[in-house]
Amino acid sequence: MTGSTAFEPAPDPAAGAEATATPESRGIARDGVQMLVARPGQLTHRRVSDLPDELRPGDLLVVNTSATLPAAVDLGRERAGQAVHVSTQLDDGAWVVEVRRADGHGPAGVSEGDVLRLPGGVRLRVTGPHPPGQHRLWRAVPSPWRDVAVYLADHGRPIGYRYLDSPVPLADLQNVYADRAGSAEMPSAGRPLTERVLVRLVSRGVVVAPLVLDTGVSSQEAHEPPQPEGFTVPDVTARLVNEAHRVGRRVVAVGTTVVRALETVADRRGRVHAAAGWTSLVLGPDRPARTVEGLLTGLHDPHASHLDLVAAVAGPTLVRDAYGAATGAPTPYLWHELGDTMLFLP
Numbered sequence: 001m002t003g004s005t006a007f008e009p010a011p012d013p014a015a016g017a018e019a020t021a022t023p024e025s026r027g028i029a030r031d032g033v034q035m036l037v038a039r040p041g042q043l044t045h046r047r048v049s050d051l052p053d054e055l056r057p058g059d060l061l062v063v064n065t066s067a068t069l070p071a072a073v074d075l076g077r078e079r080a081g082q083a084v085h086v087s088t089q090l091d092d093g094a095w096v097v098e099v100r101r102a103d104g105h106g107p108a109g110v111s112e113g114d115v116l117r118l119p120g121g122v123r124l125r126v127t128g129p130h131p132p133g134q135h136r137l138w139r140a141v142p143s144p145w146r147d148v149a150v151y152l153a154d155h156g157r158p159i160g161y162r163y164l165d166s167p168v169p170l171a172d173l174q175n176v177y178a179d180r181a182g183s184a185e186m187p188s189a190g191r192p193l194t195e196r197v198l199v200r201l202v203s204r205g206v207v208v209a210p211l212v213l214d215t216g217v218s219s220q221e222a223h224e225p226p227q228p229e230g231f232t233v234p235d236v237t238a239r240l241v242n243e244a245h246r247v248g249r250r251v252v253a254v255g256t257t258v259v260r261a262l263e264t265v266a267d268r269r270g271r272v273h274a275a276a277g278w279t280s281l282v283l284g285p286d287r288p289a290r291t292v293e294g295l296l297t298g299l300h301d302p303h304a305s306h307l308d309l310v311a312a313v314a315g316p317t318l319v320r321d322a323y324g325a326a327t328g329a330p331t332p333y334l335w336h337e338l339g340d341t342m343l344f345l346p
Contacts, residue, residue: 019339057205067178070156182214188337189255252294
């Protein structure tokens, strides 16, 4: 699989259709963002606060509890204005990084053997592309050795892209249930889920279960598949997923990260087992989802590899119809991590 999308669900977001700030700064509650509910033959405009009304007692909602790191670090004089985005730390202690241009318009040139000088006396020696064969993410060895989460807590800032009006505080990039720092960028599908929404879900008999997938940097080039990411599916969640399937209840994933983790540990029948490790799984037309019957997700760019995964859950026709309804809505839906959302129930 190449990771390229098999369909074009929507045009690029129109001018003014990008979420350039948090909903709260626009006078909207976290759970007040728009939510397009997509079922076959039925597209409904709701709010995330209505999510408990769209799910059934006994449904299982699976969330990603990975918290967001301040994963951007400004470089020194030799690369003035450039920044390192730290995607993850590998099992051997090496960091996976992307070096961003000073104008923020994409990755900067990096070569094997380069040394990147970071604040706090840390140097990163670039040892090669990660994974091999591409030239955006690089494996780099820190000297002296530093735990990436500890280092970033002292010297990092949240990753932000050009469409944002101003830097967003790290606290605004955390999901309310996040409890373990590890993601370079927020697993943003869960951001609109507030404490009151979660309480209403539980009171209606919806079960909530956790897993962890630490997201890497999301600035993939067009048609570039997601990079390997670390995950943990605990035993309790695996058992809850299998039991939901056994009794005919729906498993609804909050975000593509949850789908990726569950599908990584699933057999051909969709039965999952507890595991931890790294996943390079790419879902798409020739690898449909086996573990979930619903997906809550944000709006992805037309060429993003995430759309292959969304279509693997919902089918390309429903995804295409949903994007058409979102872009043609009376109040157009906002894109990106601080924007609106969709609930696919195929």
